[in-house]
Amino acid sequence: MINKFNKNVKGVVIEGITLVSALIIIAIVIIMLTVIIIGGKDQLSWEFLTSFPTDGMTKGGIFPAIYGTVFLVIIMSIAAVPFGTITAIYLTEYAKEESIIAKTIRFAVRTLAVIPSIIYGLFGLGFFIKFVGTKVDSIFYGGALTWGQPNLLWASLTMSLLTLPVVIVSVEEALKTVPQELRAGSLALGATKWQTIWKIVLPGSISGIMTGTILAVSRGAGEVAPILFTGAAYYIATLPGVGDQFMVLGYHIYVLTTQSANVDQTLPIQFGTTCVLLLLTFILNLTAVILRYRIRKKKTN
Amino acid sequence: MFISSLIDQRKSNNSTMTREPSKENIVGKSTVENREQVHIDITHKKFRFSDYLAEKVIKGVAFLSITIIVLIFFFVFREAFPIFSSSKEVTATTGKIVQEAQETYGAVTDQPVKEEPQETYGAVTDSSQAQEQYGVQTNDTSITSDPSDTYTVSAGSGFDDNQSAINTLLTKDWVPVSEKPRYGILALIIGTFKITLISMLFAAPLAILAAIYTAMFANKKMKEIIKPTIELLAGFPSVVIGFFALMVMATFLQEIFHYETRLNSFVGGIAMGIAAIPIIFTITEDALTAVPKSYFEASLAIGASKWQTAFFVILPAATPGIFAAILLGIGRVFGETMIALMATGNAAMMDLNPFNSVRTLAATIGAEMAEVVFGDTHYNVLFLIGSLLFIFTFILNAIAEFYVKGKLMKRIQGK
Numbered sequence: 001m002i003n004k005f006n007k008n009v010k011g012v013v014i015e016g017i018t019l020v021s022a023l024i025i026i027a028i029v030i031i032m033l034t035v036i037i038i039g040g041k042d043q044l045s046w047e048f049l050t051s052f053p054t055d056g057m058t059k060g061g062i063f064p065a066i067y068g069t070v071f072l073v074i075i076m077s078i079a080a081v082p083f084g085t086i087t088a089i090y091l092t093e094y095a096k097e098e099s100i101i102a103k104t105i106r107f108a109v110r111t112l113a114v115i116p117s118i119i120y121g122l123f124g125l126g127f128f129i130k131f132v133g134t135k136v137d138s139i140f141y142g143g144a145l146t147w148g149q150p151n152l153l154w155a156s157l158t159m160s161l162l163t164l165p166v167v168i169v170s171v172e173e174a175l176k177t178v179p180q181e182l183r184a185g186s187l188a189l190g191a192t193k194w195q196t197i198w199k200i201v202l203p204g205s206i207s208g209i210m211t212g213t214i215l216a217v218s219r220g221a222g223e224v225a226p227i228l229f230t231g232a233a234y235y236i237a238t239l240p241g242v243g244d245q246f247m248v249l250g251y252h253i254y255v256l257t258t259q260s261a262n263v264d265q266t267l268p269i270q271f272g273t274t275c276v277l278l279l280l281t282f283i284l285n286l287t288a289v290i291l292r293y294r295i296r297k298k299k300t301n
Numbered sequence: 302m303f304i305s306s307l308i309d310q311r312k313s314n315n316s317t318m319t320r321e322p323s324k325e326n327i328v329g330k331s332t333v334e335n336r337e338q339v340h341i342d343i344t345h346k347k348f349r350f351s352d353y354l355a356e357k358v359i360k361g362v363a364f365l366s367i368t369i370i371v372l373i374f375f376f377v378f379r380e381a382f383p384i385f386s387s388s389k390e391v392t393a394t395t396g397k398i399v400q401e402a403q404e405t406y407g408a409v410t411d412q413p414v415k416e417e418p419q420e421t422y423g424a425v426t427d428s429s430q431a432q433e434q435y436g437v438q439t440n441d442t443s444i445t446s447d448p449s450d451t452y453t454v455s456a457g458s459g460f461d462d463n464q465s466a467i468n469t470l471l472t473k474d475w476v477p478v479s480e481k482p483r484y485g486i487l488a489l490i491i492g493t494f495k496i497t498l499i500s501m502l503f504a505a506p507l508a509i510l511a512a513i514y515t516a517m518f519a520n521k522k523m524k525e526i527i528k529p530t531i532e533l534l535a536g537f538p539s540v541v542i543g544f545f546a547l548m549v550m551a552t553f554l555q556e557i558f559h560y561e562t563r564l565n566s567f568v569g570g571i572a573m574g575i576a577a578i579p580i581i582f583t584i585t586e587d588a589l590t591a592v593p594k595s596y597f598e599a600s601l602a603i604g605a606s607k608w609q610t611a612f613f614v615i616l617p618a619a620t621p622g623i624f625a626a627i628l629l630g631i632g633r634v635f636g637e638t639m640i641a642l643m644a645t646g647n648a649a650m651m652d653l654n655p656f657n658s659v660r661t662l663a664a665t666i667g668a669e670m671a672e673v674v675f676g677d678t679h680y681n682v683l684f685l686i687g688s689l690l691f692i693f694t695f696i697l698n699a700i701a702e703f704y705v706k707g708k709l710m711k712r713i714q715g716k
Contacts, residue, residue: 011608018514021507022527025578029534032545032575039548083362090363094356107702108366114629114698115691116636118663119377122670122687126376130675161369168366194355215536222538225638225663229671250540250639257547258643267548274544278537285536289529 033278040275043268049276057235057256058265062273067239068152068246069280072227073217075156075242076163081213083160084167091168092175093197113165117225124158124230125150146243153242155231162226163216170215170292174208175201177298211291218284222277224250234259249277377691381684383676384467470682475649475660477669477679484682486689488651492566492659493635496645499570499655500577500634505627507574508581515582516589517611535579543643546572551644560656562646567655569645573637577630584629588622589615621708625701632697636690638663662686 051061087105095102133148140146147153178201186196202209224232233245234255240246256270257263263270472485515527551568560567592615600610616623641647646658647668666683673680 008606011606014608014612015514015518018510018518021510022514022519022523024507025511025534025582026527026530028575028578029530029537032537032542035549036541036545083365086359086362087366090359094359095363105363105366107699108370110702111370111695111698112366114632114694115373116632116638116663116694118636118638118666119373119687119691119694122377122380122666122684123373125670126380126684127372130380131376164366164369192349192352194352197355218536222536222540224538224540225667228638228667250538253540253544254639254643257544270544270548274541278541281536281538281541282533285533288536289532293529 033282036271036274036278039271040268040273043272044275048272052237053235053269057260058262058269062249062252062269062276064236064239065247065249065252065273066276068232068236068248069221069250069277071152071240071246072156072159072248073220075153076160076220077213077217079157079160080163080167080216081209084164084212084216085171085209087164088168088171088175089197089201092172093193093201109165109168112161113169117162117223118228120158120162120226121228121230123161124154124226128154128157129230150229150231150245151243152231152240152246155227155246158226158230159220159223162223163220166216166219167209167212170212170288171205171208173292174205174211174295177208177295178204207291208295211288211295214284214288214291218281218288221284222250222281224248224254227251249273249280253277373691377684377687381681381688384678384681384685470685473651475665477673477682482679484679486662486682486686488649489660489662489665489686491651492645492649493661493663495653495655496566496570496573496641496659496661497631497634499566500572500574501627501631503571504574504577504630505581508578508630509585509623509626512582512585512589513611513616516586517615518607531579531582534575535583537576539576539637539639540643542572542576543640546640546644558656562656562658564644564646564658565656566645566659569641569659569661570655572640572644573634576637576640577633580633581626581630584626585619585623588619588626591622592618621705625705628697628701628705632694635697636663636694637661638667642667662690666690 048061049066050063052063054060087109091102091105095105129148129150133154137143137146137148182200182204183196186200187193191199227248228251231245232248232251234247236245236247253270253273256266256273260266469483469485471487472483473488474483474485475488476483476485511527515524519527546568547564550572551563554568554571555563558567596614596618597610600614601607605614641661641664645661645664647660647664648658649660649665650657666687669679670683673683
């Protein structure tokens, strides 16, 4: 009797410990969200979002940073989503599961996902700026410095490499939810493989491609390390083009908190910027999570 | 396999289908049929070609991810390589460096924006400054081409002979910008390991226990709360976590533990742990749910309680997966840059006190790369650190991928 009681108590305690750990994690997320949102909510206004920084960055808004972030993720998506989708199509539709090629590609994708983001920054500097950029300059501009320096294009392309695995994994997951019967039916009717993919498989997995894009955008909007030295700038007086350096939300937070001379004075702006970035990624992720759960539900049904 | 056999079938079907009407046409019943036949033939061939093309293009693009890995490998190492070349090659490369510097000095001048925000505020390219820097650089290269001078440096840019840079690599002093630059990365490596250890001690138990709860004990409703929350945490930008650690957590923890330096490896470690929790949690949970249901049922049937089953049956079966989770968590923390830059204090101190500031490898690259002169020894050393990080995470991932997976499969299949 006592033994059984002990056993039960032990069980409850152990289950309780695991429950508490789960609750701690949830608490961390909630605390971070609330602290940052409460700290930044007074700052959030239409003016803050749409005006330039003034008074040596201590006042004003963050419009150039938002503009830079949006510009960055758009170019990044244009580069990453098609390539990611095509790779996912190859992995699910063409490659045999056990073939060496498919295995190597899968390994490469997972490796891309775990390489530290700062390495992408180094790669962007070494490859895009110093190799491609200087080559382009010497061929088309007679050596005049045009593309061989940090700019928005190189930063976006660097970021697209970083987000490629995100797209691949999401699209692959979605492609797998398209029932084999649909493919078989399409092929049986005389459609070629490419027709089947284009007309049957891809439309069926459009939500997965959306999820991948959203997750990639959210990741790209938040990452700072890859663009530290491939294009992000402290302050730009005009809105950037593709060939210019640019301001970006994450880098803005980093610079204001650690590099600026008057950290305390800019504290409201820091909280405001962090709040904007967090809400942006939060909303994007929430959409992706909901989409993804729908896809998974479809799969189990 | 299923699909490919279907295709083969379809191929043979197609060929017979096209052949049969053509025979009829040879018999020659009507011209309409004849025209139809021609039509089918053309479209048929056209589709085959586009199909072939599509497959080749898709296959080519799929190799992109492998290509990227190879390119990263190549270009990161290429920039790090000049350190290891002998003095003679140094003269050759420095010649090249002057040229490269000529081409890229604009990029260098863009960067000091960070250092002196007041000066360059509003004007990004300061040409006079650029001229200055460029001048300094040429002086340096002419000096460094003399191989007998080991510690020749001119003030400012910290140019140094490559040979001496190698000699200082395995010391503990990281003083890249000085009269006598020393690139001792030992303190950085130890700092990185220290912070990794702290973050793993914090994150691994928390994430694994939470994963056990989610996989074993939680009801459906709890699962639907926990899993999306973790996914949202995974979506938190590291700069936001860094900001939280710097502004809120550092002060809060200091009030509890009463240590001296506000930003130290403890704060940084906890913050990085928060960043690593989603990875460890997700992989552990996957590993736990991958254990066959029959294990669970058999254990309960013998009379074990739920928690006994969880800890003595399921957990041991999933150990390789949990091991992989921790490895990937370590990889995440090891290369984390923004949190390290913002919350660790960034002082290269070599000790084991968790309440002292540290400087990690990744943070060193992040903080200094923007301010070095392209082609400088300092620049090469930073790329060398990058290569170290790359190799380390690559190996971690490879272990997690091959060794662990093989083991997990074997255990689950009961071999």
